[in-house]
Structures are given as structure tokens and as C-alpha cells.
Amino acid sequence: MIPLNCFHCGEPANGEPAITLLLDDKQRHFCCQGCKAVCETIRREGLAGFYDFRTEPAITPRQLTSAELGRLRELDHPLVQQSFVSPVKAGQEAQILIGGITCAACIWLLENHLQRQTGVLSFTVNHTTQRARLEWASDQVQLSDLLIAVHQLGYTARPYHADEVENALKVEHRSMLIRLAVAGIGSFQSMMLAFPMYFGMVNDLSSDFVSFFRWFSLLVATPVVFYSAKPFFRNASRDLRSRHLTMDVPVAIAIGLAYGASAWVTVMGGDEVYFESVCMFTFFLLLGRYIEVQARYRAGLSGNALVGFQPRVATLVTGSNSETNVVAAHSLKAGDVVRIRPGETLPVDGEILRGQSTLNEAALTGEYLPETRIPGDTVHAGSVNGENALDITVVSAGAQTRLSSILRVLDRVQSEKPKVARMADRMAGKFVGRVLILAPIVWLGWWWYGADNAFDITLSVLVVTCPCALSLATPTAITAATVKLRKLGLLPTRGHTLESMNDVDTVVFDKTGTLTRGELSLVNQHSAGTLDADQCLRLAAGLEAFSEHPIARVFHDLPKALISNVKNYLGGGLSGHWGEQTLYIGHPQFVAEHSGLALPEAPECTGIAIWLASDQQWLARFQLDDQPRADAANAIAALHDLGIRTLLLSGDRSGHVQQIARQLGINEAIGQASPEDKLAVLQKLNAEGCKIMMVGDGLNDLPSMAGASVSVAMGSAADLTQLKADAVLLNGQLMQLVEGLATSRQTRKVIRQNLWWALIYNLAALPLAAAGLVPPWLAAIGMSASSLVVVLNALRLGKMPTPARESQPLVGSMALR
């Protein structure tokens, strides 16, 4: 039987009974009802062209639970909308972050599907950032309906709100582009006006014409100098005041002198004007700066300031009839009672007043299994509520919660980190100092020699030695390396990340969610009774379908038997009726208690044991465990090959820590570490002189991540962790860490090569310029040529490694070829 793959997402589609749909006269198979539902929606809207021109399989859609639906509906509340919705002419506008986009066809599908909904005025998705701008008429449709429409296709939608840092970067990026355009056009025009005078193309050029061309060149060069070149002047004066010699100082001097001298000559008469050199010079330097700003803008885009990682509103319970109103989270005080619905994140620290439920405290402790909490228990802000609603008495809110104190520790540790000095700036500083001393000497020399073009020669010296190539050396290499890493799935989010990754000699891993997948999976099944294994599995799946607990979710995608009268016992298990038999599934103590059977004999197993029994006999034991990632062992081995030491640091209390370390071959493992313990370990390593890269995924890892030179957050990590980390590993493939380290070393080599080339060029050109052999226009051209060499060298970094991964199953129309 040929293994079939799902037409929509490419996953294996071998469920019983087969899920199929007739599409364009062909029978298509799907892995689940979700994929089939999405395909039907697509076909109904006439958008089946999606399957023809997509280049990647889509992600498997997930059904929205009622808790998630409730949270989406919350977004209609005006208080919540305050932070990400703004009114526009015909309605309202919001920015949405879309997840699950795999190729351009997804964007086409989304835009078309949303634009057909009533009330949508416009919906566009940015291909680079995967953010959508939605404009809708608020009197015709609600925002939550439109977000549900996005989910209908299998994508996720979250409201997005740019923070000030990103807005500032965007403004800088835009203004840099305009400056570049002005400088570029200025160089064209001034070159055009200067051309006739270069080669004496037009004979008998009367002095009137010469003056005419000069005045217009002045007109063209003025905005270039005062607008486009303003950043150079600003930086130079700032650097001079703080007594640093950076590359901007000679640049500013050269531009200023050349412009000033040419303006003087235009007004008073003289031999040469240098407007075209000034413009071209500014243009090429700005090009280098623009590339740098572009790289920083792109890096800043990943620092998502998402709405909702800390809830802004809470449901306050007031009065004796328990009426509820929605209030702002920061207005809560100690003693207030708030109601937390299933699936909601807690906004405060408090004590449970009413209700019992399971709480997922992964954000704070890293434990992915929820704990049962009953009235009287203390709960913390940042935990996610499980199955039942809870009423909480507030103990501390706002800045006093434990979550806020973790963040404060983080900020303090980050501000104490020493800044990585940029390599290029250090080299340039020394060079610039020497040039600035040399230039007046050259001028004096020629003037004393009696030449009348001493000034021109000095100008050429300044222009030629101006480290244009030097200033391009680093940004181009870093940009090329960043683009390549992004394609691999490792996203540097801070400017220093690539350079810091160079020196790393120790890598510290967190366990759950980093080395392991962070979710349970069925490892083994052991039959204990008379029913066969397959039937036991169906019974288990049928029972567990009624629970949202992570243990139950392992069984959700399996074929189910029909079980009736299912009861969910919090913290224990489930019971139900199948035919005449009563079945129980859950922890062994729970099943033994309810079925009356004695605890079974069974060989020891790692992980969690879930037993299935009827009231007469034990039927089966399921072993669930958190599996390490498929490439974890390879990644550890590759890191050892690079000469890097590995460490496992986990808050887990069980022996799982040592077991995983042994299994993967990690050098050292430390378990039972609280966030403070982790930070202490890192500080000890720092004191020994190690350069550490820390890979983690939880908020409890945050303070220790700040103690490392480079911190990497897994793509599945909490939003806040991703925000504060230096890099994000988007697809969870640990091998890309190795690739990232290798690329970082290569980048340093390329930067070194570029810097050497720039230096050699400048040192060779300097005596030529000092000897008077280089007119200013040739100096400008020579500089551009050297910059080109630098850029081309940096582009070499962009070559992708040959893909070693197994080919993905072909989907859609590509499977027909």
C-alpha cells in the first residue's frame, strides 16, 4: 500500500477511515478533518489556484478550542483594542502578526480570503515581515470574526503593536533612504554639469558658461551636503566632543572643506570646483550606512512587541452577586477578586478563593506539565489556567509580581554587560588619527614647495584615504551573514550577536523544550489484559478526547472508539462507559482506587505511566515521555568536533536530566537548578574566562541567558524570552546552531579580509595622492571601486550550505510531476 501524504500539509495521511475529498475530478487524501475543512473552504471560494502555485506544504491547521475562541472574542473589547487599533477614515486599522505562512501563495490565499469577508476595507500582508494591515468597518463586522476567518484557513493571527524602538528604527530607515536618493540624484546632476569641463569637450567655453555651470553645480550640491551628509557632520561633532576619532571625522572634514572651497571658487573665481566629487563621495558613504541601517531594521523587526504576553485586562468580581466587569490589569489592588477563565493567563500573583484547576507554570518554572491547584494555593502571574475557571484573591499586582521581579533581575544583568567593541571602529580610529596629522603636513609641504594646487592635493589625500571601503567592510559582511542565517532558521536579533558568536567555547543547554521537544509522546505500550494493543489504544484515545491536559493531547490524533458518559477527574484521570464495561484511564493510583483492582506489577519505566483498566482487569500501560529532538545528538557531536564544551542546566528535579545527558553525550549536567542557581553557574563559568552561549526557552531561563555572551531562544519559547534573547532559533533544529557558529567564524575571516584590503588600498593610494598624481574625481572613482571589491567579497558569505535534510514529501500539484 503506497503511503499517502496529505494533499494540504504533506503529513502522512493513513487514518482509518480514509478522509478524502473530490477536487477537480481527482480523489485527494487528507491527514485530518482540519486539513480537509481548509481545503473545502479554499475550493468554495474559488481559490484552489493556491495548490497550483505554492512552493511549500502548508502547516497542519489546529482546531480552535473554546478557550481560544473566548480569548479572540476578548479582542473586541475597547480597552484591549486601545493598544493596537487606531481609527482611520472609513473605519479602524490594526496590525496583525500572521503565523504559519510558508510561501507567497499563502499570502495570496489570505489576502483573497479576507478581502471577500463583509466589512473588510483592505487587507495586505507584507512579504518580508509577515505582518498584515487590516482595515475594517467596525459597524459591519467585528475584529474577532475576521481573526477567526484567518484561523479558518489554518493560520494564526495575533494583534501586534510596534514598540518605540521599532518605530524609531523605521523612521531612521526611511529617512536614510531619502537621503540616499537625494545624494544619488545629486551626483548624477553634478557629474552632468561638470562633464563638459573635464575634457574640454566644448571648445571655447566662455567664462560665462563656466560660471553658469558652477553656480548650478553649487545649487545641486547644497542639499546634498546639508541634508544627505548631515548624519556625518552630526556624528563627527558628537565624536569630537567625546574625544573619539571615528571614521566620520575625516569624512565630515573632507566634505566640508571640498564644498566650502568650491563655493568660494564659484563666487570669487578660481581654477577648480569639486562639487561632483563631494556628491559622489556622500553617495557612496551613505550607501554603506544605508546597508547598516537596513540590517539593524531587519534585526529589530523580530523583536515583536506582541499584545498579550502580559494581560492588560482582567475580569473583576464585585458585589455579593459576583458580577463581573472587565477592568485594566494595572488598576488591580491587593484584596480584589479576579476571575480567570480556562486558557487565560494570570495577570496577578494571588491565592485561589474558589474553584480548582490545573495551572501551566511553564513560563516561570520550565515544567511543562500542569499542576493541580485547589483553593488556598498560591498562584503566580504568567501561569496559564487549564480546564476550570478560578476566582483569585489578589496578593500582588503590577510591578510586585514574581514575574516582574524576574524581569528586573534580567534588566540589571543586561545593563551590566560590557559592550563589544566593534573591530572596524578600533582600527579606523588609529588610521584616521594618522591621516588627519598627515593632511596638513602634505599641504604645508606643497605650499612650501611653491605649488599652487596644494589645496587640491590635500583634498585628494583626504578623499582617497577616507576609509570608505573600511566603513563598508563590516556592515556588508554582517548583512550577508545575517541573511544566510535567517534562511537557515537562526535569527540574530541584536547587532553584536554575530561578532559575539565567534568566541564561544561553551554551550549551555536547558533541557525541557530545548533539547527535548517539550511535549509528551507515546513511547511504549504494554498489554496487561485480554484485549489487543490496537483496541486498547482506541479506547484510550476515545477516553482522552475529553480532556485538554498535555497527557491527554498525546492521544488526540489517534483513531478513537466511541466512549460515553466520560467523567474527568482533575489530577487523576478519566472514566467512561464502553458497551457495558466501565473503563478507567490515568495514573495507577487513580485507576486502582476507582476500579477496585490491586496495583499492577510492571517493570520499571522512565517517563509517565498511564494505565487503562476496566472494572475487571488491567488492560494496558502506556508509557509517555518527552523525547529529545531528532538532531540533538548530532548537534552535540558536531559542537564537540568544533572544540566546544557542552553543559546541561535544568530546573527539572527528576533523574531525567542525567539520563538525557548520557543519551546525548553532553559533558556535564546539573539538575534541580532554580533561576538564581543557573545564573550562579554561569557567573562562575564567566569568572573562569569561558565565553558562553546559552540556549533556552522559558522565562525561568531569562536571568541566566542574560549572563551569557550570546543567548539563543527556541522558536517555541515564550514571547518574552524571544524578545530579550540575542538570537532566535526559529525552527528548533539544533544543527543550525552549529551552522551559525561556523558562519560566524567565516564572517570574521571575511571582515578581516575586507579590512586588510581597505587598508592596503588606502596605504597604496596615499603616497600617490600626496605626490599630486590623483585628481579628486579619480580619487572618488578609485574609492568606489575599492568599495565594490569589499561588497563582492562579503557576498561570498551568502552561499548556502548544501542541504543535508531529507526531502520533504511533495504536495499538491508538485506531486503530479
Add this chain to the structure above:
Amino acid sequence: MEIVVVLVPLMLMLVTGGIVLFNWAVKNGQYDDLEGPAHRILYDDDKDRIPEDAITGLEKTRRPTR
């Protein structure tokens, strides 16, 4: 040669107009997404512009329903 006296200022005014337009385009966010337009031209969403008598067979099923 005297024509240059007219041409040069004229050209400068044109260029200034060009820069003003570019300024507007950048501020309007048209340069924020440089990869999108490359994909958009390849989208195949003009099926509802094909006149009735020109469509055959398969395309009939692809017509969007409202």
C-alpha cells in the same frame, strides 16, 4: 549652445519634482516591502476578468462564488 541656459534649470526642476514624489512614496510605506511586488505580479487572480465565452472546462469550477 544658449539653449543650455533654459534646459539646465528645467531639468533641475524636474529632478526636484522627482525627489518630492520619491519622498512621498517612501513616507507612504511603499518601500517597506521590497519582496512582495515580485511575487504579486505572478499571482493568478484575474480569472474573473476572463469573458464568459472564453473559459473552458476546469476553469469553470475555479470561478469564485460569492
